[in-house]
Amino acid sequence: MESMANGVTTQTLTEVVADHLRRLIHLGEVGPGDRLPAERELAEQLGIARLSLREALKTLQNDGYVEVRRGARGGTYVTELEVPVARWRARMRTVSGEFDDIIDFRIGLETETARLAAARRAPEDLAAVRATIEDLTVAHDRTAFRLADSRFHASLARAARSSRLGAAVESTRAELFNTHDLLPFIDPVQESVDDHETVFRAVEKGDVDAAAAAMRDHIEHTRTQLRAIVFATEPPSPESFGTTVS
Amino acid sequence: MESMANGVTTQTLTEVVADHLRRLIHLGEVGPGDRLPAERELAEQLGIARLSLREALKTLQNDGYVEVRRGARGGTYVTELEVPVARWRARMRTVSGEFDDIIDFRIGLETETARLAAARRAPEDLAAVRATIEDLTVAHDRTAFRLADSRFHASLARAARSSRLGAAVESTRAELFNTHDLLPFIDPVQESVDDHETVFRAVEKGDVDAAAAAMRDHIEHTRTQLRAIVFATEPPSPESFGTTVS
DNA sequence: TACAAAGGTACAAGGTCTATACCTTGCACC
DNA sequence: GGTGCAAGGTATAGACCTTGTACCTTTGTA
Numbered sequence: 003m004e005s006m007a008n009g010v011t012t013q014t015l016t017e018v019v020a021d022h023l024r025r026l027i028h029l030g031e032v033g034p035g036d037r038l039p040a041e042r043e044l045a046e047q048l049g050i051a052r053l054s055l056r057e058a059l060k061t062l063q064n065d066g067y068v069e070v071r072r073g074a075r076g077g078t079y080v081t082e083l084e085v086p087v088a089r090w091r092a093r094m095r096t097v098s099g100e101f102d103d104i105i106d107f108r109i110g111l112e113t114e115t116a117r118l119a120a121a122r123r124a125p126e127d128l129a130a131v132r133a134t135i136e137d138l139t140v141a142h143d144r145t146a147f148r149l150a151d152s153r154f155h156a157s158l159a160r161a162a163r164s165s166r167l168g169a170a171v172e173s174t175r176a177e178l179f180n181t182h183d184l185l186p187f188i189d190p191v192q193e194s195v196d197d198h199e200t201v202f203r204a205v206e207k208g209d210v211d212a213a214a215a216a217m218r219d220h221i222e223h224t225r226t227q228l229r230a231i232v233f234a235t236e237p238p239s240p241e242s243f244g245t246t247v248s
Numbered sequence: 249m250e251s252m253a254n255g256v257t258t259q260t261l262t263e264v265v266a267d268h269l270r271r272l273i274h275l276g277e278v279g280p281g282d283r284l285p286a287e288r289e290l291a292e293q294l295g296i297a298r299l300s301l302r303e304a305l306k307t308l309q310n311d312g313y314v315e316v317r318r319g320a321r322g323g324t325y326v327t328e329l330e331v332p333v334a335r336w337r338a339r340m341r342t343v344s345g346e347f348d349d350i351i352d353f354r355i356g357l358e359t360e361t362a363r364l365a366a367a368r369r370a371p372e373d374l375a376a377v378r379a380t381i382e383d384l385t386v387a388h389d390r391t392a393f394r395l396a397d398s399r400f401h402a403s404l405a406r407a408a409r410s411s412r413l414g415a416a417v418e419s420t421r422a423e424l425f426n427t428h429d430l431l432p433f434i435d436p437v438q439e440s441v442d443d444h445e446t447v448f449r450a451v452e453k454g455d456v457d458a459a460a461a462a463m464r465d466h467i468e469h470t471r472t473q474l475r476a477i478v479f480a481t482e483p484p485s486p487e488s489f490g491t492t493v494s
Numbered sequence: 495t496a497c498a499a500a501g502g503t504a505c506a507a508g509g510t511c512t513a514t515a516c517c518t519t520g521c522a523c524c
Numbered sequence: 525g526g527t528g529c530a531a532g533g534t535a536t537a538g539a540c541c542t543t544g545t546a547c548c549t550t551t552g553t554a
Contacts, residue, residue: 006277006285009295010268012511015258015542022256031252039252040500049255051543056502073551076500099409106364107412114356163345166353170416258542261511286531297512302533319520322531 015050019058022048027067027080028176030148038068038078065089090179094232101232105225108174111167112155112221113214118162120205120213127161128206135198147191154198161205178228197223261296265304268294273313273326274422276394284314284324311335336425340478347478351471354420355464357413358401362447362463364408366456373407374452381444393437400444407451424474439469 013021026032038044041059045052059078062068066085068078094101119127134157137150155175159168197220204212259267272278284290287305291298305324308314312331314324340347365373380403383396401421405414443466450458 010264012261012264018256018258072501074499103410103412106410110356110360164349164352166349318532
């Protein structure tokens with residue numbers, strides 16, 4: 003019965019809430035400069051006591067995700083995320099194999115998502131995916147690009163009619179940090195837009211193998227870009243996004 | 249900020265422990281007739297108080313997973329799982345799309361696992377996979393078959409050098425319940441052995457596409473078999489496994 | 495300068511987990 | 525058929541976590 007010799011523990015509410023909020027930041031649902039709802043309000047939204055939320059915010063504050071200001075214009079604001087990004091880079095460099103492990107996992111999830119989307123696409127799904135690509139094309143700042151990119155993958159998962167794939171894709175994106183906040187140049191952004199279009203056309207045609215292959219290529223591009231960022235000698239500078247930083 | 253309007257909660261230790269044990273049963277790590285360690289011992293292994301464990305066992309007892317006997321030959325024994333299996337079947341029939349959703353997810357995970365295993369296999373990985381197939385071939389009762397099957401997929405994930413894929417494969421197998429406890433006839437078992445061998449040969453040759461395709465076929469066979477079981481008019485009878493029931 | 499909107503602090507009530515001690519059941523063996 | 529003993533069954537006190545409520549402090553702005 004050696005198989006059950008693991009330790010089991012519970013997370014405190016504080017930890018759960020901190021994870022939840024961190025995840026929203028990683029996913030780009032809220033980004034640098036954004037203000038979270040007031041503590042009392044957010045606590046009510048989440049269905050928890052204010053103290054529990056406050057402790058979670060304290061954790062995020064210590065980890066450099068948010069800063070808290072008091073007074074009339076006060077509130078909890080998402081930072082530029084320099085500290086968390088630096089930590090994430092350090093971890094990806096240090097923990098051997100983790101970086102590629104995450105990318106490999108994403109490839110498995112997203113190629114199958116693309117394949118199913120190509121097989122099952124309905125007209126309204128295609129329209130939704132196309133809309134996210136248009137958003138991506140006209141995105142002029144990090145926030146817009148980030149959201150459009152998230153929505154592309156989410157709408158594809160919806161077209162694939164697979165809730166588990168969709169959820170896993172989202173989790174994995176969260177683990178990879180919100181990558182487009184790191185991309186320093188316009189070129190990989192343009193490449194990314196092209197990739198998305200290639201995937202979309204294959205899905206539109208209903209060509210399952212082409213859709214899977216295009217998605218695989220896209221994520222391999224991501225792997226290359228991210229690897230360059232993670233293992234670069236100079237840290238990335240958020241200001242150098244494209245030419246029109248907000 | 250509507251994106252954060254979800255409720256967050258903690259699980260009690262009791263719930264965590266119950267989930268943990270249920271998972272072990274679903275995965276077949278412990279099967280019908282097996283006795284769990286004594287409460288005091290198991291509590292210590294898990295690093296929790298005995299009362300917390302007892303409450304978890306109470307839950308499993310109510311759900312029909314285990315029965316508790318007192319006295320010298322007392323202890324906690326895994327049942328024949330008739331009640332949980334019946335509930336699982338009912339759920340798969342009722343919740344529209346969930347059955348196929350799980351299978352689709354498995355296909356994404358396991359085809360990529362097979363692909364990576366074929367690309368990265370080392371001699372000792374191949375030996376480990378081959379050993380599980382031999383165990384499978386000579387398995388004469390449900391327990392042996394179940395464990396060998398679990399180990400096949402686990403050893404393949406190890407050959408693929410992807411811990412995330414391995415973990416996700418295992419989680420998904422747990423969600424599908426331990427399927428071979430349900431299989432009523434010897435034929436699908438033989439088919440399953442053949443499938444495993446086909447996957448293995450492709451992995452051995454290093455043919456990534458063939459490995460992925462063979463795995464896809466295997467899981468599609470599983471889909472067909474399970475669908476028959478889930479939507480059968482008569483409930484499955486555990487006694488009819490092969491010809492040599494333990 | 496006073497107000498309002500936000501965060502900061504304090505505290506009591508209730509729930510959960512742990513540790514420990516002790517009771518009860520019932521097979522095995524003399 | 526009684527006794528040992530390995531299990532499960534029960535009770536309780538203390539530590540810790542979560543909640544709800546009330547009140548204080550900071551700071552921009554009218």
